[in-house]
Amino acid sequence: MLAVTYPQSPCTHLKFNLRNEALASVSYQSSSGLLPNRFDRQGGNSKAFQRYKLNCRFARVKDPPSPNLDTVKREPHKYFDQVIITVRSGDGGHGTVLSIPNQRTPSKSQGKHGKEKARKKISFKRDYDGSLILPMGGHGGDVVIYADEGKDTLLEFHKNSRYNAKRGGNVSAMGVLTSRLQNGLAAPTLRIPVPLGTVVRRKHGGFMADLAQPGDEILVARGGQGGISLIEMPAHGRKEVTALTTNVMRDESDKVLTFGQQGVEVSLELILRVVADVGLIGLPNAGKSTLLAAITLAKPDIADYPFTTLMPNLGRLGGDPSLGAGKYFSEATLADLPGLIEGAHLGKGLGRNFLRHLRRTRLLVHVVDATAENPVGDYRTVREELRMYNPEYLERPYIVVLNKIDIPEATDRLPSLTQEILRIGRDKTSSGDAVQALSAGVDHADVSGFSEEDKKVKEIEDYPRPFAVVGASVLKGIGTKEMLEEIRAALRICRDSYEPLAP
Numbered sequence: 001m002l003a004v005t006y007p008q009s010p011c012t013h014l015k016f017n018l019r020n021e022a023l024a025s026v027s028y029q030s031s032s033g034l035l036p037n038r039f040d041r042q043g044g045n046s047k048a049f050q051r052y053k054l055n056c057r058f059a060r061v062k063d064p065p066s067p068n069l070d071t072v073k074r075e076p077h078k079y080f081d082q083v084i085i086t087v088r089s090g091d092g093g094h095g096t097v098l099s100i101p102n103q104r105t106p107s108k109s110q111g112k113h114g115k116e117k118a119r120k121k122i123s124f125k126r127d128y129d130g131s132l133i134l135p136m137g138g139h140g141g142d143v144v145i146y147a148d149e150g151k152d153t154l155l156e157f158h159k160n161s162r163y164n165a166k167r168g169g170n171v172s173a174m175g176v177l178t179s180r181l182q183n184g185l186a187a188p189t190l191r192i193p194v195p196l197g198t199v200v201r202r203k204h205g206g207f208m209a210d211l212a213q214p215g216d217e218i219l220v221a222r223g224g225q226g227g228i229s230l231i232e233m234p235a236h237g238r239k240e241v242t243a244l245t246t247n248v249m250r251d252e253s254d255k256v257l258t259f260g261q262q263g264v265e266v267s268l269e270l271i272l273r274v275v276a277d278v279g280l281i282g283l284p285n286a287g288k289s290t291l292l293a294a295i296t297l298a299k300p301d302i303a304d305y306p307f308t309t310l311m312p313n314l315g316r317l318g319g320d321p322s323l324g325a326g327k328y329f330s331e332a333t334l335a336d337l338p339g340l341i342e343g344a345h346l347g348k349g350l351g352r353n354f355l356r357h358l359r360r361t362r363l364l365v366h367v368v369d370a371t372a373e374n375p376v377g378d379y380r381t382v383r384e385e386l387r388m389y390n391p392e393y394l395e396r397p398y399i400v401v402l403n404k405i406d407i408p409e410a411t412d413r414l415p416s417l418t419q420e421i422l423r424i425g426r427d428k429t430s431s432g433d434a435v436q437a438l439s440a441g442v443d444h445a446d447v448s449g450f451s452e453e454d455k456k457v458k459e460i461e462d463y464p465r466p467f468a469v470v471g472a473s474v475l476k477g478i479g480t481k482e483m484l485e486e487i488r489a490a491l492r493i494c495r496d497s498y499e500p501l502a503p
């Protein structure tokens, strides 16, 4: 079934079956009214969308509208970071059947020159052991997938999901064996570039490769071998076809074939895991994209509605001048991820799809909107989502940015919010992991005097406290310098404690 969207009415989805008959037209609004059209189009895993999907399977439109195909555009696939492609390596080129040319014995009358001429005629290509070398069909093209720094997304694979390598060339000559016969041309390798951090898996099989570094590559389909050539020899008054090698293909009647081997077709799943040093997380609208735009050259979409960011944006942080040029930490990559909401680990919002991008990050920057109704509750929600998705993410060093402190209401709350957040999580003296090294360097606020309720929550919230909590307005540039210093300091420590990064 093909889902199409009319550009004029972004909330309308028309379902078509393969014969292009419309099955139903659906229009819906989110109940909260919060979700913008862009989310509606992309957020197919929202409950509302799934319910409608089920309903519309049974609904048939009596008079299917005949859409003007020029105005219909395919809805972009929501899983931009996951795609299935089919690749096929090239078939091998064919060999041929050749006959030995007539080699008349020179007569005595031809003299010395005649004998030499006749000898030249039979100087075919021979192997080291003297056996004849017959030309082979060209090797079919292999298919290789490689990591390319110039690629950012897998989107193009949704438009083109089939890749065929070329077949090898046939042996061009037919007929008589000569010394000049060439092998068929080998087909070039089909090289498919993918972004760094792409994992290649067989569709119905296992893991094949993790293309994390520039130049990483994997041969996913080997081209077919070129067909061999046969030689026709006169034997007992009739001609018999003989293969000069034992490595031959035979048909059902045991006849030796000169056909090249067929290429192979494989379906592959490509999964993009963003490779970044720092992952920006937080609820929708917290200001993650604004933060990225403030400290890097990236230009992500920013808007005052949730789910503005639909796919991760990457930005590069300039080198730390205090370390000097050429020092081991000169820059870091930041990934701004779509906002997480409660239930993200179950696939709500856009969350689950993107949570896996955190896997390759060393440091998390958790952005909290300090003007929100309950910033500490929001903070907890996101921590809880991380825990539900993968408890290891909770152990990852992180910094909390209390954002939007340009608004007076947030400025007033900043000290109390900072205190509250610093009280959540594992005590710096409790046994821990490498993150403890980070916590040890932090001058945490006074955490004595927990209430009973706090103590209970602490049991669940058994994760390290943030490396730092900073107040900032990334929009107005307030506190961004301090925030950057904290990010850099944390990254320096991460580099020391977490080499090499787990794949």
Ligand SMILES: Nc1nc2c(ncn2[C@@H]2O[C@H](COP(=O)(O)OP(=O)(O)OP(=O)(O)O)[C@@H](O)[C@H]2O)c(=O)[nH]1
Pocket (backbone or CB within 6 Å): 282, 283, 284, 285, 286, 287, 288, 289, 290, 291, 301, 302, 303, 304, 305, 306, 307, 308, 309, 310, 337, 338, 339, 340, 403, 404, 405, 406, 407, 472, 473, 474, 475, 476
């Ligand atoms: N007053 C104020 N507004 C801010 C600040 N930072 C961001 N905003 C505003 O908050 C809104 C959301 O900002 P985004 O950067 O798009 O938020 P986001 O976290 O990337 O949102 P999603 O992509 O939806 O997850 C925009 O209108 C920003 O202008 C800030 O420091 N102060």
Ligand SMILES: [Mg+2]
Pocket (backbone or CB within 6 Å): 288, 289, 290, 300, 301, 302, 308, 309, 336, 337, 338, 339
């Ligand atoms: Mg954003």
